Amino acid sequence: DSGVTQTPKHLITATGQRVTLRCSPRSGDLSVYWYQQSLDQGLQFLIQYYNGEERAKGNILERFSAQQFPDLHSELNLSSLELGDSALYFCASSVVLTGELFFGEGSRLTVL
Amino acid sequence: QQQVKQSPQSLIVQKGGIPIINCAYENTAFDYFPWYQQFPGKGPALLIAIRPDVSEKKEGRFTISFNKSAKQFSLHIMDSQPGDSATYFCAASIGNSGNTPLVFGKGTRLSVIA
Numbered sequence: 567d568s569g570v571t572q573t574p575k576h577l578i579t580a581t582g583q584r585v586t587l588r589c590s591p592r593s594g595d596l597s598v599y600w601y602q603q604s605l606d607q608g609l610q611f612l613i614q615y616y617n618g619e620e621r622a623k624g625n626i627l628e629r630f631s632a633q634q635f636p637d638l639h640s641e642l643n644l645s646s647l648e649l650g651d652s653a654l655y656f657c658a659s660s661v662v663l664t665g666e667l668f669f670g671e672g673s674r675l676t677v678l
Numbered sequence: 679q680q681q682v683k684q685s686p687q688s689l690i691v692q693k694g695g696i697p698i699i700n701c702a703y704e705n706t707a708f709d710y711f712p713w714y715q716q717f718p719g720k721g722p723a724l725l726i727a728i729r730p731d732v733s734e735k736k737e738g739r740f741t742i743s744f745n746k747s748a749k750q751f752s753l754h755i756m757d758s759q760p761g762d763s764a765t766y767f768c769a770a771s772i773g774n775s776g777n778t779p780l781v782f783g784k785g786t787r788l789s790v791i792a
Contacts, residue, residue, distance in 0.1 A: 568721060599779055608684075608784035609722070609767060622779050656721055665773070666712070667780060669721030 569593065572657050572670035580678055584645040587673045591638055591659030597621070598640040599667060600632055603654040615640055647677045681705055682770050684783025691758055691790055699753045699786045701768035706749070710773040712780070713742065713753050716765045725766070726753070729773075758790045 569592035579585055591598050600612040602625075611624035615634035626632075629647075634640045644651060654674050658667040683702045691697045703711075712727035728735045728742045728751065735742045739756040755762055765787050769780040 568723065570721070601782075606784075609782035611779050611781065614779050624779065658721070665710075666724045666727075667722075669723065671719070671721050 568668040568670060570657060570659050570668050570670035572655075572673050574673055575671065576674050576676075578676045578678065579647060581647055581649060583647050583677075584643065585647065585675065587642040587644070587655050587657075587675075589640045589642070589657030589659075589670060591640070591657070592668055595659035595661050595668070596638065597660045597662065598634055598638070599658040599660075600626075600640070600642050601656045601658065601669075603656060603672070604652075609656070612642070644675070647675075649677050651675065652677045681781045682768060682783045684768050684786060686786060687784070688787040689789070691788070693758065693760060693790055693792045695758050695790070697755050697758055697762075697788055697790070699766055699768070699788070700750065701752065701770075701783050702748075702750045703770050704749065705770070705772075707772050708770040710771045711742070711744065711751050712769050713740075714767045714769060714782075716767065716785075722767055755788075758788075760790050760792050763788055763790050 571590040573588045596617045599614045602610045612626040614622040632642045654672040656672045658669045713725045714722035715725040716722040726737045726740045741754040744751045765785045767785045768783040771780045772778045
């Protein structure tokens with residue numbers, strides 16, 4: 567158990583809908599990362615927050631947004647969903663800005 | 679643009695064999711190179727990592743070899759076991775200055791058969 571909690575574990579929705587994925591980092595970790603995992607693209611970095619502030623942005627679509635709250639949990643919002651958004655979404659946390667990332671077990675999103 | 683290229687995509691070895699997974703990177707500013715192991719239904723977990731000031735690092739049956747001039751690094755698993763069957767990801771980041779997030783390779787699915 568990495569100590570990172572993600573909910574929901576599975577989510578099935580329709581195209582055009584909006585969903586919110588939630589992540590609770592390990593106790594004491596200030597940095598939260600979101601990654602998207604698909605079969606052909608591997609682990610793609612989406613966005614990083616550090617102590618409530620956006621720190622880095624990767625291949626995140628404009629339809630996606632995220633935030634980190636004062637209690638350090640984070641949410642990833644995915645809107646106007648398309649079939650191609652079906653993937654595993656991982657949250658990871660770390661104590662400092664670099665070094666070991668601790669991953670949650672992921673949220674599997676299926677868009678029908 | 680893929681900054682870390684990993685090969686092979688999949689690998690099958692016999693128990694006791696030595697699977698080797700290779701990664702190549704482009705950005706010479708990278709200075710932290712970890713390998714992550716992922717079992718089905720789980721998130722990736724750090725296996726072993728190396729910084730470019732050494733050419734090899736060993737932890738148990740897992741060894742990273744690093745070639746700075748070639749911009750390549752590889753993972754060797756000695757005396758592989760069926761329990762090592764998993765997907766392995768190499769990654770890279772800039773740790774000391776830019777503090778960039780990890781960039782991952784596309785993964786290698788390893789199957790160790792008894």
